[in-house]
């Protein structure tokens with residue numbers, strides 16, 4: 001169980017949350033945004049033999065050669081898995097934007113000993129000259145701005161989309177499951193600093209709920225678009 005201090009009964013409050021073996025179902029989603037005439041890919045997903053990112057892009061009419069910016073929310077293996085293909089950038093035209101605080105943390109030799117994905121999918125970006133380290137609130141395009149949302153990892157970022165007078169929010173791993181809309185204190189074992197992750201999650205979800213912002217959440221059920229709303233006295237994820 002990746003969420004300590006939670007019970008199966010609590011998980012059963014969320015239909016479809018558990019597999020037949022009582023394991024939690026997670027999606028591993030990336031997002032493509034068209035902004036300011038550019039194609040932007042947020043996170044590159046899990047590199048597995050059955051990984052479907054490239055096939056999924058093709059099916060949706062996105063040519064990987066046209067991606068100009070790849071924004072990495074944080075350096076976990078399921079978010080950087082398709083950065084490189086046979087040692088070359090999978091997205092040959094793209095600059096790869098990586099939060100500097102995560103880079104500093106994950107490229108520490110001691111940390112890297114237990115994080116093989118850094119050596120294979122992240123470190124080579126520097127040698128290949130496709131890496132830009134970003135800090136604070138970074139303007140990706142006129143419409144996309146990163147915001148630090150630390151705790152899950154030291155340099156974790158989310159992205160605010162501002163377009164045509166409306167806002168949307170790309171959540172990253174501020175939350176991993178729709179259950180955390182209500183059980184906002186729940187921290188998965190993947191949160192590197194649970195207290196900070198919890199504080200960040202409360203602050204972000206409170207704001208998104210009060211402002212009714214459209215949210216894209218990569219680990220929530222496909223396609224992961226919705227809003228945090230209050231229904232029957234509980235904060236809930238409402239898919240759109």
Ligand SMILES: [Zn+2]
Nearest residue numbers: 076152173190
């Ligand atoms: Zn993560």
